[in-house]
Structures are given as C-alpha cells and as structure tokens.
Amino acid sequence: MANEISIHNRINSAQKEASDLPARPADEGQIAAMFDRVAPRYDFLNALLSLKQDQRWRNQLVSLVPYKPSGALLDVATGTGDVVFTAMAHRKEYTNFTGADISGEMLALASAKARERNLENMVDFRQMSAEKLEFADGSFDCVTISFGLRNVVDKEAALKEFSRVLKPKGTLLIMEFFTPRLNIMAKAFDLYFHHILPVIGGLFSDRAAYTYLPRSVQAFYNPNQLRGALYRSGFLVNQEITFLFGGCKIIQARRLA
Numbered sequence: 566m567a568n569e570i571s572i573h574n575r576i577n578s579a580q581k582e583a584s585d586l587p588a589r590p591a592d593e594g595q596i597a598a599m600f601d602r603v604a605p606r607y608d609f610l611n612a613l614l615s616l617k618q619d620q621r622w623r624n625q626l627v628s629l630v631p632y633k634p635s636g637a638l639l640d641v642a643t644g645t646g647d648v649v650f651t652a653m654a655h656r657k658e659y660t661n662f663t664g665a666d667i668s669g670e671m672l673a674l675a676s677a678k679a680r681e682r683n684l685e686n687m688v689d690f691r692q693m694s695a696e697k698l699e700f701a702d703g704s705f706d707c708v709t710i711s712f713g714l715r716n717v718v719d720k721e722a723a724l725k726e727f728s729r730v731l732k733p734k735g736t737l738l739i740m741e742f743f744t745p746r747l748n749i750m751a752k753a754f755d756l757y758f759h760h761i762l763p764v765i766g767g768l769f770s771d772r773a774a775y776t777y778l779p780r781s782v783q784a785f786y787n788p789n790q791l792r793g794a795l796y797r798s799g800f801l802v803n804q805e806i807t808f809l810f811g812g813c814k815i816i817q818a819r820r821l822a
C-alpha cells in the first residue's frame with residue numbers, strides 16, 4: 566500500500582513538473598534544474614534515443630569548424646562536453662577550447678570526462694548563461710551550440726552574445742531539431758517525439774524533461790525564423806546540412822563584420 570502511494574505520488578509530481586515546464590522556456594533556473602536532474606543518464610539516453618546517431622551528428626557539426634591555427638572555440642550549452650571533445654579530436658590546430666553551460670551537474674560530468682581523458686589542462690568548462698557570456702569581445706574564432714538554443718529563454722540575446730564574442734568573420738554553428746516540412750515525416754516525428762521518447766526517457770530518467778523536449782521543438786523557430794534572427798544578430802547563413810528529413814539541421818553562419 567505504502568509503495569502504491571509512493572508510486573502514485575511520483576507519477577503526480579512528474580506530471581506536475583511536466584506541466585510546470587512551458588514549451589517556450591521562461592525561467593532559466595527551471596531549465597538548469599531540469600538538466601541537473603537528467604545529467605546522470607544524459608549520455609546514455611542520447612545514444613539510445615538517437616539510435617547511436619548522436620556522435621555521427623557531432624562529427625558532422627565539427628567538420629564545419631573552420632581550419633584556424635591557434636584557433637579558439639567556444640561550445641555554448643555544452644552539456645557533458647561531447648562537442649568540445651569531438652572538436653579537440655578533429656581540430657588539433659586549435660589551442661583554446663571552452664565549454665559553457667548553466668547546469669552545474671552537466672558541467673561536473675564534462676569535467677570528469679576531461680580528467681579521465683587527461684585533457685583537463687586543455688579545456689575550460691565554465692558555468693554561465695548563453696545570454697550573458699563572460700568573455701571579452703572578439704575572443705573566439707568559432708562558437709558552436711548543439712541542441713541548446715531551443716532551451717535558451719531569450720534566443721536573440723544569446724545570438725547577439727555569440728556575435729559579440731566572435732572575431733569579425735568568425736563562424737557560428739548551430740545544430741538543432743525542427744519539425745519536418747513533409748507532412749508524413751512530421752507525423753512520424755510527432756509519434757516518436759511525443760509518444761515513444763517520453764516513455765523511454767521516463768523509464769530511465771526524468772519523464773518531465775523528455776515530455777518538455779518535443780514541446781520545446783514545436784515552440785522553437787522554424788528554419789526561416791532562425792535565419793531571420795541570425796540576420797538581425799549580425800550573421801549571414803553560409804551553409805546548411807539537413808538530416809532526418811528536415812527534423813535536424815546544422816546551420817553554419819558567419820559574423821558579418
């Protein structure tokens with residue numbers, strides 16, 4: 566009986582947390598707390614839910630990082646740091662790698678991975694918001710953000726910060742989910758994101774977070790709106806790679822001046 570009550574309470578509180586999380590993020594503290602909760606199972610679920618495609622996507626993202634001897638790269642919303650580690654493996658001519666995130670638990674895992682790989686002296690993981698980057702103007706040759714922009718409260722403020730901390734003509738790379746344009750694919754996506762993903766996410770981790778994920782994709786910019794926001798923030802889109810039938814895109818943009 567006590568067990569039944571506790572399970573019932575857990576389901577109730579997960580449902581409450583899910584309904585507390587607006588599809589369009591409104592409170593950075595709430596977003597950080599959600600990612601703190603999912604951090605321990607984040608990498609495992611990423612691989613499982615993407616059918617192990619996540620590393621392939623990161624490799625594609627990093628393949629668009631420009632060649633820059635002694636270059637500096639900032640990965641915003643770095644999570645457990647895998648974009649940074651991929652960049653370190655493929656862009657060996659860079660000498661400065663930094664990861665920034667608002668979730669202390671995600672960053673703790675990123676730092677632990679750096680120590681395990683003996684890379685702790687070559688990468689700097691720092692807790693800060695995409696909306697308020699604590700770096701001087703023109704500090705980086707490349708800024709990356711992978712599955713992060715959707716979660717930022719004021720997205721244009723973040724894009725303007727990316728422009729500010731980039732050197733003139735520096736490169737911004739954004740990887741993000743979108744709703745596919747083709748109706749049949751949008752339906753398949755909807756089925757997977759709204760009905761399968763939250764169940765698997767709920768089995769291994771925080772169901773509320775994996776219920777928020779598809780809602781946040783729906784509430785995010787469509788590709789045209791993102792291009793507009795980039796332009797208003799001082800970027801010109803150079804190149805786009807589309808996969809998952811339009812469900813995921815990598816956008817490469819260049820800071821205008």
Ligand SMILES: C[S@@+](CC[C@H](N)C(=O)[O-])C[C@H]1O[C@@H](n2cnc3c(N)ncnc32)[C@H](O)[C@@H]1O
Nearest residue numbers: 600642643644666667668671694695711713716
């Ligand atoms: C879905 S995870 C992506 C992690 C990693 N980039 C990846 O591709 O696996 C989103 C990350 O964005 C971070 N995040 C959300 N809002 C942020 C903000 N305003 N500034 C910095 N990081 C943020 C979260 O803490 C979380 O670690």
